[in-house]
Amino acid sequence: MPRRSFQHAPEGVRRQDLINATLDCIAEQSLQGATVRQIALRAGVTAGLIRYYFPGKDELVHAAYRETMNRMTGQAKALADDHAHREKATPRQHLEFFVKTSLSPPVVDARTLSLWASFVSLIHVDPEMAEIHKESYLAFRNEVERLIAAVFADEGRPAPKAELARSAIAINAIIDGLWLEGCLAGDIFGENDLVAIGIKAVNAVLKPREDNQP
């Protein structure tokens, strides 16, 4: 009885295939559907191979979480930077591009939400997941803070460290929230509705403190 034939995959690609297969499984069938056998099937290998590349299934899920967050932040940043560079944008426009890319496809996407929610549900269960969350959260927020600092500098506005951090946290929260809403109820938002709301809210948060009146 001959075994099925196979090939040695080049450096790193098998590992990446397994991560991608894991993401497919989680997105389509939730964590409970992401079994070693299903994952292996999707990746076109057999289940045992998973433990050749990862100590266990948990570590594969950790890698999948990292991958997801890196993709999200990476996409938002790359698209915004590119756009800003082409149009020789002011720092304020650059920030708005970032808001826009964060609130448009492919960052806003139902599948990504399913993945994200699955991972978040493990944050209080698995300490390593909590660590990954913390890291990826800070990576995104630092990006926001850099953009805000540039705006303040460009507009000759004093930027005390605390004020900067406060703004970054607030804007990060607004982007996250609108992102969530866009993924959850994508169909009710037109092309740029979400972006318009986001920019309006971000500008409100960036205003100096005094004018809190409606």
Place this chain on the structure above:
Amino acid sequence: MPRRSFQHAPEGVRRQDLINATLDCIAEQSLQGATVRQIALRAGVTAGLIRYYFPGKDELVHAAYRETMNRMTGQAKALADDHAHREKATPRQHLEFFVKTSLSPPVVDARTLSLWASFVSLIHVDPEMAEIHKESYLAFRNEVERLIAAVFADEGRPAPKAELARSAIAINAIIDGLWLEGCLAGDIFGENDLVAIGIKAVNAVLKPREDNQP
């Protein structure tokens, strides 16, 4: 060999016990830890009983999801209404109370986030979960819309239906997002930081269209 003794539970309480036990399991160990045996253990009964009260485990999870969302919206609304009533608040203040209660404990809570994320991860897997999401989302948004309509009426401002819906969607998104952020990174927000950001952003969205400048 005598069996363990037991009591007949009064109308509905056993069912509720099972739902609560399910929520405990999901919050502490994620969906994968919410097995019929674990749930039964928590509820102080044996596993078979679950299928006396529910057709299957899936339906128990559905009930747990409904319960979670009803509690969240219910708490936010009840606390805000109560507060507004005591202080004879204006509609605008009432809306701000609603933002405040939505962005404070017990609505903002790490455990609730774990539950919510677990359920959301099933929305694209299980059509019934999608339906529950839709219903609970609309229930919350309608509440927001009612509050906004009162603000517009009170301030003698025209409130075309489309404008009202647009504002409700936007404000709902902002509240959801800040709620998310508060649950995820609760420790970095002071008592009222989140509320302040929320009210600022909500007011910005409520402003008439013209002034979009920073």
Place this chain on the structure above:
DNA sequence: CGGCTATTTATGCAATTGTATAATTTCAGC
């Protein structure tokens, strides 16, 4: 207090799970 029904426990089962281990195949270097 005796019986009847709703409630609850107990047990078993086939399917699935992650992991461990051994056997096989591929392929780069000689």
Place this chain on the structure above:
DNA sequence: GCTGAAATTATACAATTGCATAAATAGCCG
């Protein structure tokens, strides 16, 4: 072409899963 290490498959296993069924208990109505 050989050879040996690296990559992959195959099989087995104990544990766990949701569910079905049968037996037992509780407690209300008469």
